[in-house]
Amino acid sequence: MLLLALDTATPAVTVALHDGSDVIASSSQVDARRHGELLLPAVDRVLAEAGLRLDAVTGIVAGIGPGPYTGLRVGLMTADTFGLALGVPVHGVCTLDGLAYAADLEGPFVVATDARRKEVYWARYADSRTRLTDPAVDRPADIAGQVAGLPAVGAGALLYPDTFPKAHEPEHVSAAALASLAAEKLAAGEELAEPRPLYLRRPDAQVPKNYKVVTPK
Amino acid sequence: MADEPLVLGIETSCDETGVGVVRGTTLLADAIASSVDEHARFGGVVPEVASRAHLEAMVPTIERALKEAGVSPRDLDGIAVTAGPGLAGALLVGVSAAKAYAYALGKPLYGVNHLASHICVDQLEHGALPEPTMALLVSGGHSSLLLSTDITSDVRPMGATIDDAAGEAFDKIARVLNLGFPGGPVIDRYAREGDPNAIAFPRGLTGPRDPAYDFSFSGLKTAVARWIEAKRAAGEGVPVRDVSASFQEAVVDVLTRKAVRACKDEGVDHLMIGGGVAANSRLRALAQERCEAAGIRLRVPRPKLCTDNGAMVAALGAEMVARGRAASDWDLSADSSLPVTDPHVPGTGHSHDHVHEVSRENLYS
Ligand SMILES: [Zn+2]
Numbered sequence: 167m168l169l170l171a172l173d174t175a176t177p178a179v180t181v182a183l184h185d186g187s188d189v190i191a192s193s194s195q196v197d198a199r200r201h202g203e204l205l206l207p208a209v210d211r212v213l214a215e216a217g218l219r220l221d222a223v224t225g226i227v228a229g230i231g232p233g234p235y236t237g238l239r240v241g242l243m244t245a246d247t248f249g250l251a252l253g254v255p256v257h258g259v260c261t262l263d264g265l266a267y268a269a270d271l272e273g274p275f276v277v278a279t280d281a282r283r284k285e286v287y288w289a290r291y292a293d294s295r296t297r298l299t300d301p302a303v304d305r306p307a308d309i310a311g312q313v314a315g316l317p318a319v320g321a322g323a324l325l326y327p328d329t330f331p332k333a334h335e336p337e338h339v340s341a342a343a344l345a346s347l348a349a350e351k352l353a354a355g356e357e358l359a360e361p362r363p364l365y366l367r368r369p370d371a372q373v374p375k376n377y378k379v380v381t382p383k
Numbered sequence: 384m385a386d387e388p389l390v391l392g393i394e395t396s397c398d399e400t401g402v403g404v405v406r407g408t409t410l411l412a413d414a415i416a417s418s419v420d421e422h423a424r425f426g427g428v429v430p431e432v433a434s435r436a437h438l439e440a441m442v443p444t445i446e447r448a449l450k451e452a453g454v455s456p457r458d459l460d461g462i463a464v465t466a467g468p469g470l471a472g473a474l475l476v477g478v479s480a481a482k483a484y485a486y487a488l489g490k491p492l493y494g495v496n497h498l499a500s501h502i503c504v505d506q507l508e509h510g511a512l513p514e515p516t517m518a519l520l521v522s523g524g525h526s527s528l529l530l531s532t533d534i535t536s537d538v539r540p541m542g543a544t545i546d547d548a549a550g551e552a553f554d555k556i557a558r559v560l561n562l563g564f565p566g567g568p569v570i571d572r573y574a575r576e577g578d579p580n581a582i583a584f585p586r587g588l589t590g591p592r593d594p595a596y597d598f599s600f601s602g603l604k605t606a607v608a609r610w611i612e613a614k615r616a617a618g619e620g621v622p623v624r625d626v627s628a629s630f631q632e633a634v635v636d637v638l639t640r641k642a643v644r645a646c647k648d649e650g651v652d653h654l655m656i657g658g659g660v661a662a663n664s665r666l667r668a669l670a671q672e673r674c675e676a677a678g679i680r681l682r683v684p685r686p687k688l689c690t691d692n693g694a695m696v697a698a699l700g701a702e703m704v705a706r707g708r709a710a711s712d713w714d715l716s717a718d719s720s721l722p723v724t725d726p727h728v729p730g731t732g733h734s735h736d737h738v739h740e741v742s743r744e745n746l747y748s
Binding site: 203205206207209210220235236246247250251252363369 | 431432438441446476478480487715
């Protein structure tokens with residue numbers, strides 16, 4: 167087994183290779199506005215580090231969010247297209263689950279990432295492998311009661327200490343965690359999610375003024 | 384023929400997910416998935432709706448194009464993609480797909496300009512572009528006059544709209560007339576039964592001191608809307624056919640007049656018209672008439688190649704390969720305001736060449 171995992175649902179552009187027992191190479195860069203530019207070179211670097219070529223990969227694992235859409239789509243489109251070109255399966259893993267796995271906590275806790283617009287994407291976990299609620303997007307103040315007293319991880323938790331006073335690292339998801347979680351689930355014969363985006367919000371149905379104007383100046 | 388470059392092109396600058404395959408100047412496949420119906424109720428293209436649709440449609444559309452072309456992806460000589468201009472989020476979906484596909488197949492990647500692609504597509508219809516070529520590009524997103532001596536390296540803007548694009552004016556007038564979205568085809572249809580001289584709508588930027596090759600459709604749009612509103616206020620019926628015909632005439636009169644003048648001034652004997660508005664029957668007819676009178680050869684591709692599609696991107700990509708232009712780097716970004724003067728986005732050549740070499744010799748050799 168050789169899994170290529172990638173996630174662009176948070177400010178991190180993160181890529182990892184997993185051989186079924188271990189992560190053999192990984193790369194993480196935090197730059198919320200350059201997902202599109204950073205991802206392919208990162209894949210190339212990780213493969214080079216492992217001394218492997220892309221066609222050795224037997225499956226793709228993609229973080230399906232939730233996350234800001236533009237960045238999220240970079241990873242999913244890349245994963246989809248790799249799957250097409252290589253003829254290998256593409257698996258989806260909830261990005262919050264990857265963060266929960268990396269948090270490595272025994273008791274109940276919360277994962278929250280930054281959803282912008284003063285909101286967080288979040289879910290509650292019983293432990294690092296067991297999610298209790300569907301991923302949701304809310305204003306921190308509105309969910310304070312539901313997360314009260316719980317430890318929390320993720321940039322969304324770190325950003326709003328009033329709601330998440332017990333927030334701590336990890337801040338961003340890592341593809342290494344995503345790959346490890348996926349490898350564990352696949353080994354246990356579990357089904358992974360479809361590689362489709364968790365947007366959680368409807369599109370802003372607003373036609374911008376002067377839409378489509380791309381006229382050269 | 385078999386030596387001509389085989390290129391797959393991906394277009395996602397607006398609401399069409401286009402994937403085309405060409406060999407040199409021969410069209411092999413032109414697969415399109417459009418999200419236009421999802422935008423109709425908003426009266427214009429909603430960027431986030433378009434981006435979501437591109438992600439869903441991409442893989443099936445690539446598969447369809449390859450099947451239609453009857454080629455194996457391993458035989459491709461390159462992957463081309465619209466790098467800009469266009470809607471940023473929409474472009475990024477196509478660029479991500481093209482990069483992943485090129486990388487996985489070990490093929491060079493060419494990020495190309497959407498506007499240059501609109502010109503180059505005519506090679507699939509009428510053979511190699513004459514050099515120089517004057518091009519009038521008119522759509523919902525662009526209205527420009529461009530002069531090109533080499534479509535892979537030299538595209539010069541002669542003029543452009545200073546406000547609305549021509550296609551946008553069609554959409555807005557259709558909205559005022561309650562004809563739905565997009566406005567171009569429906570106005571064209573009504574105009575055929577109307578009198579183009581019924582109402583004297585203004586011709587923007589046609590005064591002696593106005594810029595010779597620039598366009599303006601905002602004033603026309605306002606004049607038409609006012610005229611309609613006045614009719615309604617007076618409790619009179621709006622003659623939709625005459626309004627459509629007179630409005631359309633005002634648009635295509637200015638477009639063709641300025642395009643022919645640019646050809647004459649520059650001594651160019653070919654005019655190419657592209658973009659969605661090039662599907663307009665009156666624009667095609669009047670351009671034909673005026674070009675003939677001026678001794679200019681008119682080249683307009685069939686309507687399906689005028690609107691946004693992947694074949695036009697493949698056509699320009701094939702030309703890039705044929706002329707030995709540098710491939711793009713793996714960190715190619717989508718550039719929503721890519722200047723028309725950049726027909727493609729060549730790589731800087733550092734890590735890039737190395738990567739391509741590695742991929743090319745290793746992957747499927
Ligand atoms: Zn266009």
